[in-house]
Amino acid sequence: MVVAQEPNATDAGVAVLKAGGNAVDAAVAVAFALSVTHPFAGNIGGGGFLLARFADGRTAFIDFRETAPAGASHDMYLDASGKPTRDSLVGWRAAGVPGTVRGLELAHKKFGRKPWAELVQPAVDFAANGFELSYSTAKSICASTKLLNQFPESKRIFLKAGGCPETGEKLIQPELAETLRRIAGEGAKDFYEGETARRLAVAMAANGGLITLEDLKSYRAVERQPLEGKYKNYGIITAPPPSSGGVAMLEMMALLEGTGYEKAGAGSASTTHYLAEAMRRAYADRAEFLGDPDFVHVPVKGLLNPRYIAGLRSTIDVKRATPSDVIGHGDATVFETNETTHFNVIDAEGNAVSLTYTLNGGYGNGVTVPGLGFLLNNEMDDFAAKPGTPNLFGLIQGEANAIMPHKRPLSSMTPTIVTRDGKLFMVVGAPGGGRIINGVMQVILNVLDFGMDVQQAVDQPRLHHQWKPDKISLERGFSPDTVALLRGMGHEVDPEGGGVASVEALLVDGGWIQGAQNGRSTGKAAGY
Ligand code: DON
Secondary structure (H helix, E strand, C coil): CEEECCHHHHHHHHHHHHCCCCHHHHHHHHHHHHHHHCCCCCCCCCEEEEEEECCCCCEEEEEECCECCCCCCCCCCECCCCCECHHHCCCHHHCCECCHHHHHHHHHHHHCCCCHHHHHHHHHHHHHHCEECCHHHHHHHHHCHHHHCCCHHHHHHHCCCCCCCCCCCEECCHHHHHHHHHHHHHCHHHHHCCHHHHHHHHHHHHCCCCCCHHHHHHCCCEEECCEEEEECCEEEEECCCCECHHHHHHHHHHHHCCCCHHHHCCCCHHHHHHHHHHHHHHHHHHHHHCCCCCCCCCCHHHHHCHHHHHHHHCCCCCCCCCCHHHHCCCCCCCCCCCCEEEEEEECCCCCEEEEEEECCCCCCCCCECCCCCCECCCHHHHCECCCCCCCCCCCCCCHHHECCCCCCCCECCCCEEEEECCEEEEEEECCCHHHHHHHHHHHHHHHHCCCCCHHHHHHCCCEECCCCCCCEEECCCCCHHHHHHHHHCCCCEECCCCCCCCCEEEEEECCEEEEECCCCCCCEEECC
């Protein structure tokens, strides 16, 4: 079964499974397909994380996060007065060195079974022959008109005469088809050393961007140990640094375990209060301690140490909100979006893949590389452009996540796999910026603690707290009584707090797989 945020890509993955491909093969096909059919976030110009668990219990984590170009520097996004500029968000200078193609190739080389070219082919076909724009894709392109209009190639491809495309219109991307054909034939070599690399480097230089041919050549996807923890009698396999997601999620789960927080029921004021207090504390730690482990020491063991957790838990007042200022300092404004994308695959043998990848903002930095047809990321904004001030997601981050050449920006992407009695149980993940961690955790807890089926668990309204700003953001669907009680405990509550991540999940139950697509956005779960 496959669940992805765009139906054509889901179908491409199911076709690979049907033809005898394993979960990694299907994931490669889905990822390439999304780079064509879900240009909003699907990509070859961005990066992400792939988490796999194989039927024999082995696990793997492939980090294909972007890196800062060699020419990047600590203060590169500050103006003369020391204020952050928008250069980390829009235009050529916002791009980190893309990791997707190398990451997918590494995953395929190590774990794939089907020929590479066969897995890229569906994407080539979607790009060359076109596909019909869904309502939501047409709408999302339309919503990004201002960004895309600034870059001639993006305007030409996505906006035609400068206006919005219509639902049902065909989007044909011949340049992207050519790039994908080269990747199908030559593998990642084309993207990092071959024609694609050369043309990208020339365009970068011509437009004031930083990525050089040398940056591309030296980019490596990295295999890391997945982060593994336990919650009750479940195993949690999740993303290690440079994601903050796994660490923060395990820290929150450890804070919650054994407290009986769930007794009042999902969506109740006391359960919501407890969740928010756990979130506040974990996000404060995230701001301080998390960064690229190849550059800074991330105290993962310390943060998850039972004594550290017990100490932190003892600061939670079951009846009152703890002001975030007591926990740490800073200020932020939330900027909520769902611009990454996530999908899950389980094959017939029980191998599973959970993959989140992104351009960061929707349509990335807005730049489509002339003649190559793909959009570039603005992942450099995930660094702390100015340690202590908020980024696109209102997240505050410290020196641990400051910019350095070749460093990976801190991420919140949290691809996760849950086991029960040593067997595959859930495959979960989401887009949603800094909200991803909380979204993924709540869907897992909805199953583990509240006994929901996977669709209920995904549909259930979610909350978000990220330490700063000091408030609980609620999705629609919490009762006014709950809101009133939370306010009575001293919480600032935003009942119209926007979506909390687009979580997608698969759950294995007695030989059957349940799939749940996030109803708040588009997508499709399908099996065979
Ligand atoms: O890696 C991260 O945490 C972000 N670049 C993810 C961006 C994202 O989820 C955008 N959608 N909201």
